[in-house]
Amino acid sequence: MPRAKFDNIFTFLAIGDLGPEAVHKALFQKQYFPYVKAIGEEFPPLLSSESFSVNCAKDLSALPGKPHQAAAWTEIRARRFDGLVRRLGIPHPVPYSRLVLHIGDNWSSLAPLLASPRSQIKPSFHEDGRLVQMDYETSESSLSRDTRLAQGQKFIVKADVSNCFPSVYSHAIDWATRGKKNAKADQSQRTWQAKLDYFVRNCHDKETKGVMIGPAVSNLLAELVLQRIDNSLVAKGHDFIRYVDDYTSYCSDRTDAERFVVDLQHSLSEYRLDLNTRKTHIVDLREGIGDPWMEEVRVHFPSRLTPLVAARFLRHAELLAHRYPRYSVLKLAVKTLRGSREADQPSSMLIVDELTRLCTLHPHLAPFLASELETIRSEINEVDKARIANAIKSQMLDAAERAETDVVLWNLHILRRVLKCHVDKSAWEPLLSMDDDLVVLALMALCPRARPATKRRVLGWDYLCEADYQQHWLVRYEMRRIGLLIDSDLSQPEKEWMRIMLGHNVVLSDLKA
DSSP: OOOOOOOTTTOOOOOGGOOHHHHHIIIIISSSOOOSSSTSSSOOBBBBOOTTHHHHHHHHTOSGGGGGGGGOOOOEEOOOOOOOOHHHHHHOHHHHHHHHHHHTTHHHHHHGGGTTTTSSOOOOOOOOOOOOOOOOOHHHHHHHHHHHTTTTOOOEEEEBBBHHHHHHHHHHHHHHHHOHHHHHOOOOOHHHHHHHHHHHHHHHTTTBBBOBSSSSSHHHHHHHHHHHHHHHHHHOOOOOEEEEEEEEEESHHHHHHHHHHHHHHHHHHHOOBBBBBOEEEEEEEOSSSSHHHHHHHHSSSSSSSOHHHHHHHHHHHHHHHHHHSSHHHHHHHHHHHHSSSOOSSOOOOOHHHHHHHHHHHOOOGGHHHHHHHHHHGGOHOOOHHHHHHHHHHHHHHHHTTTTTTTHHHHHHIIIISSSSOOOOOOHHHHHHHHHHHHHHHHHHHHHHHHHHHHHHHHSSSSSSSSSHHHTHHHHHHHHHHHSSSSSGGGGHHHHHHHHHHTTOOOOOOOOOO
């Protein structure tokens, strides 16, 4: 099976070779926050859980009392290429500690359930310490694999699970790990499988519907269910591969292709999941094997790169994005451009200007603009810096109105850490109205003059019950860590778990006193 690409270097350990220690370290210290793609692509440098040790997790898991059994989670709103927002989450450290410790303690039983050869993005140990890594394989290996699978076949099925992670039913995790019949026959909390279901629900404030998008543990839990569906399809004689919730099956005739769709739909329903009918289609291979939008991006990629040629390529990709609005054309174009540029081919003001313009209409490209600006930061004159800064400020305020956490974070990062620009009150004050935990953290870290107003805003939030405190656990803990909140500002349950984390010197952001 082809392997994913991450900085062109990989060290893999088979999932069965991992021990509890490696699993704990990956899920606590590397992928507690939403870092499953290329490093730095989800968010600018702001969050880190490197100091979140297993010993701290054990102390948190030992806390008694009902307030510590379940908790709400911090929400992050991330902009998609199509303008929609995806809701990501960061679980509260107490129920998350219990969940991850339980997974590690039962890893020898879980590992065989996560080794399906059909899954192309399954848990494995990467050299950077992560357990889940979402970057796909190189274009060459992808093309080679697809070509071989299509040999002798006449049709291809492309299928997708509808709203996969938010639709995962927690009890289905129990069904997947010990069989649906056994789980329904014995609904006690005695087995490790039933306890896994229980700990998953507690990370969602006892809700049974959905696992949060973001932390790698959610990918692992979804795989437990999806790999049982894989097994069901294999038992029915189907040949296919799967990228998370995207299925691809090459078939000898249309009847076989239609049967795959029917069987997939039935297997998904057994675990309370649904097929996304809008994204599921059967293609006659006489029409071509590749996705048209991807092939058009790749075929128009220039053989020799200059700043002018690169800028023209981005403009062509912009036209393709308009033609294929349901696909992330521009993101593929920009990543292809960055990945293909040689070390001696630095960025230029022309490319930066083109990306700055594109980000106004396609804000999800902000991480790539930040990277390009980093490479030429020392060469930007004051006139160009002021012009770009004004465009970024405008984009940031627009993103704040749309409540897009990640876009605001990237724009603020570009202004303060890349361009080294002053951000005045007229720029940062509208960000406070988002009442967004990560934005508040970024403001306190990057705009110290905003701290008094930020503290007043946080203390003025409506905390109607303990769940309201829990939802804002991250920003409240980080403010307590540097002394912006004191014990009298905290609820009793907050004091208890924060005392443990402070005692273990857990630092979750780059916020400094």
